[in-house]
Amino acid sequence: MKYGEKEIAEFNAERDLEIWENTAAHDYAIYITLPEFMAFCPRSGYPDFASVFVTYVPDKWTVELKAIKLYINSFMNRHISHEAAINEIYDTLESKLAPKYLRVVGDFNPRGNVHTVIEVDSNLARGENYDTSKIRREELRKF
Numbered sequence: 273m274k275y276g277e278k279e280i281a282e283f284n285a286e287r288d289l290e291i292w293e294n295t296a297a298h299d300y301a302i303y304i305t306l307p308e309f310m311a312f313c314p315r316s317g318y319p320d321f322a323s324v325f326v327t328y329v330p331d332k333w334t335v336e337l338k339a340i341k342l343y344i345n346s347f348m349n350r351h352i353s354h355e356a357a358i359n360e361i362y363d364t365l366e367s368k369l370a371p372k373y374l375r376v377v378g379d380f381n382p383r384g385n386v387h388t389v390i391e392v393d394s395n396l397a398r399g400e401n402y403d404t405s406k407i408r409r410e411e412l413r414k415f
Contacts, residue, residue, distance in 0.1 A: 300330075
């Protein structure tokens, strides 16, 4: 087994999702695009591919980028639905970072003529009303 395969196979979000202290005095948004998400359909076993977009306003913590890459890649050997995967990613980041605001979107590649987008937003999940007017959605960002 190559070292990357080993890191992915042994990755445990509770233990290995490294977070860093946020020392900024003001609010700001962090946009992370993970365009190579892959997992297997729990029903058919067919592979599902997606781009995952994470947007958050940190409070005390930020996520280390290599750690989130490994976390997302750890799904590639799992059988998990679109909905369960995106909700798990949201729950993991929410519990580890406790951000002021968090949105996780999974834009899944079409399979069988069906295109699925799953979005979990902390305003909906927590029943809050964080002002997102200054946060650009995925489709409006120009990187």
